[in-house]
Amino acid sequence: MTTTPYQPLTANIAALRDHIAHCAAAAGRDPAEITLLAVSKTRSADEVAAALDAGLQHIGENYLQEALDKQHALQDRNICWHFIGPIQSNKTRDIAQHFDWAHSVDRLKVAQRLSQQRPATRPPLNICLQVNISNEASKAGVAAADAAELARAIAELPGLRLRGLMAIPANSADPQQQRQAFAALRQLRDQLQRQLPEQSLDTLSMGMSGDIDAAVAEGSTLLRIGTAIFGPRTKHPAGN
Template identity: 50%
Template sequence: MTMIVNNLQQVQQRIARACAQAGRDPGSVALLAVSKTFGPEAVQEAAAAGQSAFGENYVQEALDKMAALCALGHRPLEWHCIGPLQSNKTRPVAEHFDWVHTVDRPKIAERLSAQRPAHLPPLQVCLQLNVDGGATKAGVPPGEALALARAVAALPRLTLRGVMSIPEPASEFEAQRALHLRAKDVFDQILATGGAGLERFDTLSLGMTADLEAAVAAGSTLVRVGSGIFGGRVRAAAA
């Protein structure tokens, strides 16, 4: 058994234990393998072990990886853009990704909607929340999230699926859980409004390698795990 296959099994076991402790169905939490800075061979190995959804932070790196896997004749995978998204990168994301987790302002959503090819299914999107209130952090403030959700839900070629947050690291379980619960509160507020465009609003993208248990306890439906699957990162990637 390879390191990646073994790590995948361990992460899946962690999710199952966290769900059991929270009284949740293990099937209610999906795993997103964050493959940024790792090559197509690592993705191929994880995919061979049954992993189908992969998260990438850097657009050009992701496009190169997709092309390499396609050249190898690999089966289609589900690609999630989870890095900060600038206006000049929206077109390749709209054309090649299945999900975007980092929509934090109307302009980005409008560009993604306009640039999503008509022959592809709608792009699945999450709003990125800034639950810490840090001025230099990406994400929409919680108090502005509902207005953004309504604006995104009204756009064609996009399907609003939920919210995502990357809070500052906390060492204790309860502190981690408290931060994730801030995002859960915003998710619940948006969900409670109902209305057109929120029919598939079902995704709470919270938790990474270090805090997935606290995220599951707070209600996460999708955890984003990189180093826990692929190991430590040894190089930086260009955006």
Template identity: 50%
Template structure:
């Protein structure tokens, strides 16, 4: 896929998002589109930025820092989406606006301690993996989610916003909706902090089902940027 197709691709994604929201009588503005630009060049990010897109997601710390530096003159909101090792927390704390993949108190504490005082608190989603899948990161029980949420909520350099999940892949729309419905239900666990309202769920193949079940952020990579460039 060539860079010249990007304007058309994101226009189509925006249409899909709006239609999905309309079907369940939600405002299009209630769903944030995150363009997942991992492994894609800076030129592609700038091309998508031209369309008015401001939220971009990255999974790999070193690659992301290079892109953030190259795009520092642009008013981009950067979302970190991938698993985070403890030795990379300082870079994420200093350069990102959001992190969607916090699943351990140790990582959260390091992010809190390393967030520069000159920046606003780092927006945090907790990654859940319920029911547990061996190949995925995330807290794997409601008890663990509650414990982590209460701990993060006390950290003054972090702002607890909600949860993120990557459900098991399926092409069946009903199964997709069932999984997203279970994820959304986790925000109703008694005792969770009141500020947890964001649901980061849904990607290129299941965006419509996620929006139908309450997603407030969808993470779209392939259907915007394609698998590779020619």
């Protein structure tokens, strides 16, 4: 059998799909509700192409220039691009023009700029509010207490579609602590859905390579997975 440099990546994705299906079954969930988002920061366009060849379609990027370079290299592929890194005001135009999702919106100013800069020829940009669910001073994200006000404002902006919430909880190896943070995000999403019944808040972007089980158990619909797909991370390029 002919091997390729990225054959382990294909095996990793197959193993991940099996694991997610097992976790979903344990939680009484349909694994089809859960999207696997390949977090490809620092990875080459060839590695992303290998992930696509293995059946993935959703690709998440943290560094804007690196992402734009990969989008150019892979422009002939059918990819749903997610921006999941911090969003500064000087990046909103490129994000609005070149991405399908933005997961890290935590300020109205950023949302307004994305709305103004979204091309009329493109579908609405899917938005997740980033919530600082663990109240860490070092973490970005809107406070849970302020999420409803921000969600209401964003829901009124043209060119955007509010889809749900994203969080990066405090790092913990304790499954119970992991579940508590994810449960808090799910409960906040459910509360916002009751307050904004005209919105379809169908997305919980939560869970990474180290806490997949807890995230699936608490209702994640979008897992942001890097290391478990691509292996240990390399140093990110300068200037991103």
